[in-house]
Amino acid sequence: MEDNVVLYIDNHTVVVPVGTTILEAAKEIGIEIPSLCYMNMKDLCITNLPASCRICVVEIEGRKNLAPSCATRCEQGMKVKTSSLRVLNARRIVLELILSDHPTDCLICPKSGKCDLQRLASRFKIQEISFKGEQSQYEVESSPSIIRDMKKCIYCRRCEMMCNDVQTVGALGAVNRGFTSTISPAFRKDLKDSECTYCGQCVAVCPVGALTEVDHTNRLLRDLADPSKTVIVQTAPAVRAALGEEFGFPPGISVTGKMVSALRELGFAKVFDTDFAADLTIMEEGSELLDRLTRFLDGDKDVCLPILTSCCPAWVNFFEHYFSDMLDIPSTARSPQQMFGSIAKNYWAELMNIPRENLIVVSIMPCLAKKYECAREEFADAGGDPDVNYSISTRELANLIKRANIDFNALPEEDFDTPLGESTGAGVIFGASGGVMEAALRTAYELYTGETLKNVDFKEVRGLQGIKKASVNLKGFELKIGIAHGLGNARKLLEDIREGKSEFHAIEIMACPGGCVGGGGQPLHHGNSILLKARSNALYEEDYNKPLRKSHENPYIIKLYEDYLGKPMSEKAHHLLHTHYFNKSE
């Protein structure tokens, strides 16, 4: 029993392991102590514990002061009250103090309905703020992906923790002190002039409206209403695994069919799938891997190994900023979003006889960096017309469906359009950490060995462990692969490569913890890692139920190569599906 403590919370007897906090112990018996700054993603070893907001205070018998339950460990025999009058009054005062320097413009706030502060203000029935005083004044600042409105910041420092401790990007930090303190890039620069990768994890954890995404919904509605334009859409794999959460589905239910119906209802001319482009990515990236590998085995000393995946635009930004001495290591394959745009605006537009200028390609992404990625100059034609016109997030799509009076739950399940809507299970799992590598292995194995892969499930590359390792036997050659999600984990693998210590031949990297399922454009996870697990499982289940599960077996991919591209890494494929990187280091 030495490893456990017994305590009493609101007259319940609780037994918890030594070291458990009061807040976590209360959660075990179903008492949700309100919190704002506290965040704990146990599976990912991510915690935010500044104990600064003081919303979670509780009364402990024998102690003079109220204690923050998030940071106070349980002790033997402790008697805790989580909702005494003194506690409730303290919480109300804390809330009023926070709100005394907050715009309280909830009706027109982009976070309205999703804001933890708003929820608490309602729960504590705050109807007037007794404290009147000076209010912080900051300009709203916009970047290609993220909007910062620091007037709304409550200094929980979750964003700072994500940006520094988890992502090791270091774009956001606390500056100044006292009333003038705020969270900002160094030298009060705009986000767009900082090291920000636009991963959007700051947005995913921000409890209030201080950090939100750039919204393209009105632009999309205008385009959909324009009869001169053909507006088509692609949906990323992770979107289907999370969209349902916005409509009351439990986490982990894939809503692919309803999502397709909803997009048709919204008026898209064609509903296509980024999963198709994910299959295409595997063809290009997988071929590049095999090409480098073959040259390596033939004794070519100049070949760059390990090869790194390049699907994730925040990750691309990260290495352009911090590992600009290694720009030749990542695969040159464009991301699925950009491959789709390129194929749609060239191959498909030609096929359908639609002039490029009349074709609008929209992407639905779990990601905020995708908004920035599609605006990168190299992904536009000579006249500046982008391959993907703009990207909207899973959250924005949910909002559009609600705005258009579509009863999502009542929608029938429909299929994507052909040809750019057909995909294999390999394309689906791109949305979970490890998925791209698993998909690549399924194809690389068969192309390299010429044999059929009996078991396509590479379970060792799945799950939330920060860095995963696996090896696959390719006819006697032990192919070693590494997988990292979260840029801090990626940094470790990158530094090993820089020091010549890397054991891997191929590495998959996703910027967001959990992969795209935990992306900055998804329904806000606010630090709940259960969501990430459930969403990943939904993708693996969809993969399992697909008739085809290897990218190179996608009949429309085969046809695309036969009719248009020739073969993977052909000159045409290079022109349309590959890219180059830029040195962004200072």
Add this chain to the structure above:
Amino acid sequence: MSEVKLSQHKIDQIIAICDEHHNKAGELINILHKTQGLLGYLPADVQKVIAKKMKIPVSKVYGVVTFYSFFTMVPKGKYPISICMGTACYVKGAEKVLDELQSQLGIKVGETTPDGLFSLDSLRCVGACGLAPVVMIGEKVYGRLTPERVKDILAEYYLLDAL
């Protein structure tokens, strides 16, 4: 004032300070302290050099520099002015003297005049409460100051500089 480019010599000196403290993150304040002692202030370029050397984000360095009022990103004037806002001086009318200084110099506390002659800071008690309100210019102490005397005192320094 134009931003002066850091010379390689200065960069080497800053790097030497970081090395003296073994580039340990916990030593950041000491490193900043010494660097400011060397250069008089901590402009953005200097913070970038320190961040790179210590392998920490520059936003972190900037956060510390802006947190502590001792650190400054603005070079001090040739004649740094410090006005005491401690209790005794405050009661004896330091605020009016400060207002006059600000209006004569056209700068606020923490700033430096564009000609680089004067910088203005406030501090708490110089141990000369009997002379309140007190202003220091460089090492020289001016006691029992009134707003009316500010103009004449500044004039002395303009004259001194012109010589």
